[in-house]
Amino acid sequence: MSKSDTSISINVKHAATVNETRIRVRYADTDQMGVVYHANHFIWFEVGRVELLRQFGFSYKDMEREDGCFIAVIDARCRYKAPVHYDDEVIVRTYLKHVREKVLRFGYELRRTESGELLAEGETTHIVANAQMKTRTLPEKYMRVFRAAVGKKNVEASS
Amino acid sequence: MSKSDTSISINVKHAATVNETRIRVRYADTDQMGVVYHANHFIWFEVGRVELLRQFGFSYKDMEREDGCFIAVIDARCRYKAPVHYDDEVIVRTYLKHVREKVLRFGYELRRTESGELLAEGETTHIVANAQMKTRTLPEKYMRVFRAAVGKKNVEASS
Amino acid sequence: MSKSDTSISINVKHAATVNETRIRVRYADTDQMGVVYHANHFIWFEVGRVELLRQFGFSYKDMEREDGCFIAVIDARCRYKAPVHYDDEVIVRTYLKHVREKVLRFGYELRRTESGELLAEGETTHIVANAQMKTRTLPEKYMRVFRAAVGKKNVEASS
Amino acid sequence: MSKSDTSISINVKHAATVNETRIRVRYADTDQMGVVYHANHFIWFEVGRVELLRQFGFSYKDMEREDGCFIAVIDARCRYKAPVHYDDEVIVRTYLKHVREKVLRFGYELRRTESGELLAEGETTHIVANAQMKTRTLPEKYMRVFRAAVGKKNVEASS
Numbered sequence: 086m087s088k089s090d091t092s093i094s095i096n097v098k099h100a101a102t103v104n105e106t107r108i109r110v111r112y113a114d115t116d117q118m119g120v121v122y123h124a125n126h127f128i129w130f131e132v133g134r135v136e137l138l139r140q141f142g143f144s145y146k147d148m149e150r151e152d153g154c155f156i157a158v159i160d161a162r163c164r165y166k167a168p169v170h171y172d173d174e175v176i177v178r179t180y181l182k183h184v185r186e187k188v189l190r191f192g193y194e195l196r197r198t199e200s201g202e203l204l205a206e207g208e209t210t211h212i213v214a215n216a217q218m219k220t221r222t223l224p225e226k227y228m229r230v231f232r233a234a235v236g237k238k239n240v241e242a243s244s
Numbered sequence: 245m246s247k248s249d250t251s252i253s254i255n256v257k258h259a260a261t262v263n264e265t266r267i268r269v270r271y272a273d274t275d276q277m278g279v280v281y282h283a284n285h286f287i288w289f290e291v292g293r294v295e296l297l298r299q300f301g302f303s304y305k306d307m308e309r310e311d312g313c314f315i316a317v318i319d320a321r322c323r324y325k326a327p328v329h330y331d332d333e334v335i336v337r338t339y340l341k342h343v344r345e346k347v348l349r350f351g352y353e354l355r356r357t358e359s360g361e362l363l364a365e366g367e368t369t370h371i372v373a374n375a376q377m378k379t380r381t382l383p384e385k386y387m388r389v390f391r392a393a394v395g396k397k398n399v400e401a402s403s
Numbered sequence: 404m405s406k407s408d409t410s411i412s413i414n415v416k417h418a419a420t421v422n423e424t425r426i427r428v429r430y431a432d433t434d435q436m437g438v439v440y441h442a443n444h445f446i447w448f449e450v451g452r453v454e455l456l457r458q459f460g461f462s463y464k465d466m467e468r469e470d471g472c473f474i475a476v477i478d479a480r481c482r483y484k485a486p487v488h489y490d491d492e493v494i495v496r497t498y499l500k501h502v503r504e505k506v507l508r509f510g511y512e513l514r515r516t517e518s519g520e521l522l523a524e525g526e527t528t529h530i531v532a533n534a535q536m537k538t539r540t541l542p543e544k545y546m547r548v549f550r551a552a553v554g555k556k557n558v559e560a561s562s
Numbered sequence: 563m564s565k566s567d568t569s570i571s572i573n574v575k576h577a578a579t580v581n582e583t584r585i586r587v588r589y590a591d592t593d594q595m596g597v598v599y600h601a602n603h604f605i606w607f608e609v610g611r612v613e614l615l616r617q618f619g620f621s622y623k624d625m626e627r628e629d630g631c632f633i634a635v636i637d638a639r640c641r642y643k644a645p646v647h648y649d650d651e652v653i654v655r656t657y658l659k660h661v662r663e664k665v666l667r668f669g670y671e672l673r674r675t676e677s678g679e680l681l682a683e684g685e686t687t688h689i690v691a692n693a694q695m696k697t698r699t700l701p702e703k704y705m706r707v708f709r710a711a712v713g714k715k716n717v718e719a720s721s
Contacts, residue, residue, distance in 0.1 A: 115435040124286040162321040274594040442604040476600040480639040
């Protein structure tokens with residue numbers, strides 16, 4: 086699940102700025118409509134976000150514990166393009182859309198692994214907070230990497 | 245939980261078009277940041293939506309089973325204004341923002357019961373589908389009520 | 404949801420030792436089998452447990468925050484008797500089965516409000532821990548009430 | 563996530579009867595105690611169960627869709643041995659404990675990948691049902707494989 090699995094045609098530069106993580110749909114994710122319940126997409130976005138950070142060389146766990154940086158969601162949106170079914174394998178593509186000292190915005194695409202079909206698109210906006218949930222600035226070691234990564238979504242590789 | 249609990253000062257017209265449902269935050273809703281995990285707000289929106297329909301005289305269960313009308317989410321958004329804590333009581337205010345024959349849009353506000361503080365705002369857009377997930381038009385009995393309710397959010401009553 | 408709703412025939416002694424809380428089944432609780440996913444019963448048990456404590460005059464939130472008492476689950480079991488469906492109203496009956504200085508065991512019954520049908524039975528065992536997750540003894544103010552409540556499930560009132 | 567990842571020292575016979583699947587703990591899995599909320603262990607058991615069936619050559623999705631066999635939970639239990647933390651990698655070991663024509667029982671162990679520490683043990687019992695939730699017997703193609711697999715948990719391979 087946590088593998089950053091960059092597909093064959095994607096070059097190194099792409100690999101550094103877009104994370105691709107595979108999720109297997111669980112029975113628990115479905116509802117009685119026979120498809121994935123819509124709140125679960127946001128959980129998958131979170132999985133992708135954490136794996137993108139790991140790909141950047143950071144552990145979100147350590148961001149919290151060692152640097153006292155909490156990435157709290159202030160806005161979340163998802164546009165649902167196609168139903169997702171039990172046992173489907175889904176690729177979560179995550180990239181940084183925007184970064185400022187106290188604000189981060191991530192973008193997401195969910196695609197069916199088998200067909201490449203676009204299942205959903207979304208974005209989440211976060212403020213950087215300390216353990217007391219007050220806003221703070223991101224340490225420079227993160228800013229440097231995040232700034233370099235912003236906007237480097239190779240759109241041509243996404244389909 | 246499922247009570248439509250209209251507060252004292254709200255008039256009958258308001259009561260008919262905005263639903264207020266109370267939710268008690270469960271331990272399961274929290275995450276290690278000590279606040280409600282952000283995907284759960286969408287589950288509360290769903291609770292509010294169902295209770296608004298019930299207030300209109302409809303049961304979503306029967307819409308599915310008897311009328312073959314499935315209200316599938318195509319867009320969902322939430323703006324988080326303040327953290328929500330374990331054991332808080334939250335009021336979910338739900339109203340219809342927009343209705344067309346095959347599309348419904350609901351708006352939501354989450355407020356802390358005790359203080360009235362705004363915790364989150366959101367909206368969800370839905371298409372009307374049949375059991376095979378093909379779009380269909382809403383039966384007239386729903387359309388009539390939904391059209392009457394749209395836009396009748398008494399903003400002054402919301403605080 | 405959080406109302407302790409003791410039904411008509413139950414006497415005061417019963418009301419003090421068994422909590423009855425009503426839950427409305429959410430769409431999010433269901434899976435593609437068209438029934439409530441089995442892990443959710445444990446979340447309902449947690450709701451019942453917290454409401455039983457509230458009925459005893461305690462807030463679990465304050466137990467954690469003010470007394471540093473965490474009730475950590477060490478064993479959980481559920482026997483499923485009948486499927487639970489979307490929009491059903493379920494009564495969670497919770498009572499204390501066993502108490503020692505560092506261990507608590509709760510029992511649960513889930514019944515359909517409308518028919519009284521037994522939907523599930525379960526129990527959970529907990530150790531009392533401090534904020535560092537080390538076992539500790541329950542303060543006397545809790546012990547006194549818990550000891551008085553143990554075993555006082557009026558079985559005749561449960562059907 | 564869905565890889566059956568048998569560790570190096572395990573022989574072929576073991577690989578056929580015990581499934582090992584790795585799970586990365588998500589932020590959504592945690593609660594404000596800073597550990598995984600206890601109901602989520604049952605979701606991981608479900609993931610393991612599905613992967614064990616896949617290892618046997620079956621897809622649970624097809625069991626439902628093509629053979630009309632639903633594996634409905636009638637009893638679930640978990641004993642929690644150690645807290646599980648955010649971002650931990652957990653190995654879910656799943657095996658068949660018992661099989662009859664209409665009843666299946668699975669056993670589970672959760673271990674921290676890094677240390678091998680036992681985190682939880684559990685079992686779930688299921689009846690075989692048709693789409694109308696009436697009990698039915700398992701088709702012979704499943705019975706043959708399940709009977710061969712029962713009880714073949716190589717305990718010495720589990721640490």
